[in-house]
Amino acid sequence: MPQRKQTDSAMDRFDAAINRFIKENANGGAIRHLADLGYTPEEIKERLDFPMDLSEIEESVREYLKQKESPEGAYEIIREQTKYGKTTFRRIKKQD
Numbered sequence: 001m002p003q004r005k006q007t008d009s010a011m012d013r014f015d016a017a018i019n020r021f022i023k024e025n026a027n028g029g030a031i032r033h034l035a036d037l038g039y040t041p042e043e044i045k046e047r048l049d050f051p052m053d054l055s056e057i058e059e060s061v062r063e064y065l066k067q068k069e070s071p072e073g074a075y076e077i078i079r080e081q082t083k084y085g086k087t088t089f090r091r092i093k094k095q096d
Helices: 002-036 041-047 054-068
Strands: 075-081 087-093
Touching: 002 041, 002 054, 041 054, 041 087, 054 075, 054 087
Parallel strands: none
Antiparallel strands: 075 087
């Protein structure tokens, strides 16, 4: 029986890795490109060919913006919502 748990865990990790790979290849470049153009996660979701949850798109945008930061840790990514409900991400300089 212990062998079964290891197999299930290995399969879960494999499934998660395949899922990330598929989403990155299907939408990763498009998400980064549209984020660079200033699109919100909701607008990005409307334009994707491969369906993806809004929370996953938001996470991808947040991670991408964090990677674009120059010097390490100098900026913080915040999520904002306008009075009309439009969600955006903004990079602000951290105050020391």
